[in-house]
Amino acid sequence: MSRVLEPEVMDTWEDAIEYDSMDFTEVNGAFAQLAVELGTQAGLVLDVGTGTSRIPIIIAQMRPQWQIWAIDLSENMLKVGAQNVEDAGLQEQIKLEWVDGKQMPYPDSMFDMVISNSIVHHLPDPLPFFREVKRLLKPGGGILLRDLIRPADVATMDALVARISGEYNQYQTQLFRDSLHAALTLDEVNQMVLDAGLSGVRVYQSSDIHWTAERPDQQMLL
Numbered sequence: 001m002s003r004v005l006e007p008e009v010m011d012t013w014e015d016a017i018e019y020d021s022m023d024f025t026e027v028n029g030a031f032a033q034l035a036v037e038l039g040t041q042a043g044l045v046l047d048v049g050t051g052t053s054r055i056p057i058i059i060a061q062m063r064p065q066w067q068i069w070a071i072d073l074s075e076n077m078l079k080v081g082a083q084n085v086e087d088a089g090l091q092e093q094i095k096l097e098w099v100d101g102k103q104m105p106y107p108d109s110m111f112d113m114v115i116s117n118s119i120v121h122h123l124p125d126p127l128p129f130f131r132e133v134k135r136l137l138k139p140g141g142g143i144l145l146r147d148l149i150r151p152a153d154v155a156t157m158d159a160l161v162a163r164i165s166g167e168y169n170q171y172q173t174q175l176f177r178d179s180l181h182a183a184l185t186l187d188e189v190n191q192m193v194l195d196a197g198l199s200g201v202r203v204y205q206s207s208d209i210h211w212t213a214e215r216p217d218q219q220m221l222l
Contacts (some may be wrong), residue, residue, distance in 0.1 A: 001153050004181040008122050009073045014171075016076040020052040020084070022172055027210075028117075031146055032058035035115050038142045038216045042066065043112030046136060048101040048129070049073075049119030053081030053094065059115075060093045069111075071099035102128040108135050113142035113217060120147040121183040130196035140218030143201055148183035149211050157181065160209060186211050 010019060032055055039045065042065040047056050050070035060068055072078050078096050085094050099105065101119055114133045120126045133143065151157040161177045168176065184192070189211050190203050198215075206212035 001151060001157065001181075003150060003184070004178075005124055006122065006178040006182040008124065010122075011074040011076055013076050015175075016052065016074065016080045018169075018171055018175070019077070020054075020080050022168060024054065028055050028058060031055055031115075031117050031144070032062060034212075034214070035059055035113070035142075035144045036062050038144055038214055039063070039066070039113045040142065040217045040219055043217075044069065044110065045113045045115060046106075046111040047071070048104075048114065048116040048133075049122070050081060050096070051077050051118070053078075053084050053096065055115075055117055056094050057084060057088045057090060060090045061088070064093065067093060067095070069095045069097065071097045071101065071104070073098065073100050102132065104132050104136060106136055109138045111136050111141060112138055113144070115144045117146050118148065118179070120145070120189070121179050126184070127192055127195055130192045130198065134196050134198050142217035143198070143213060143215040145213040146206065146210055147189075148179055148209055149205060150183040150185050151180060180209070184211070189213060 036059060045066050045068045047068055047070040050056060050072050053070050056068045056070045075098060078098060082096055085091055114137055123129055151160060157180050160180060161173060164176060165173050186205055193201050193203055193213060201213050201215045203213045
């Protein structure tokens with residue numbers, strides 16, 4: 001099944017509110033737990049495509065010694081995210097910025113870890129993002145990227161959408177379908193990692209709808 005792009009930025013207020021109201025508690029918690037396991041004991045972490053900042057909040061509560069810079073290209077997502085961060089009392093630990101993940105204004109080797117959940121399927125060409133991950137990481141820094149996998153055919157996509165349709169409203173269900181159609185295959189992700197020159201990264205299918213690319217912080221292995 002060919003890739004069909006969706007808008008790169010979910011920037012309407014309706015998008016932000018509908019997305020934030022979807023229950024991703026389980027998958028967000030699993031992502032946060034894995035990030036903590038892969039990362040350093042203390043350091044500066046970059047979250048690219050933070051959306052409404054639910055994942056950084058979970059991570060910050062688990063790792064109070066981490067500083068997290070959370071960026072997104074959607075101003076409305078960041079507005080909702082800022083309220084979520086304030087409600088959690090984590091304004092001193094989580095810094096939100098309006099930044100394009102394909103071209104970030106940060107110096108080389110600035111971050112101990114880069115994480116990103118569900119940004120890749122929004123990018124018409126994800127390779128600049130993968131190259132930025134390599135540029136911004138300290139040598140041996142941790143990586144955790146996760147996104148949807150594009151189904152092999154329309155029938156499979158329809159079945160996946162039907163499975164979740166009872167949990168979400170019509171608008172949210174259409175968002176999920178569009179995201180599946182815009183996602184990469186596992187082979188495409190592997191090629192992006194290779195082309196970006198990211199070494200030591202394990203790419204694998206982590207659920208029936210997700211791929212994960214991970215690398216533990218090398219300091220954790222010493």
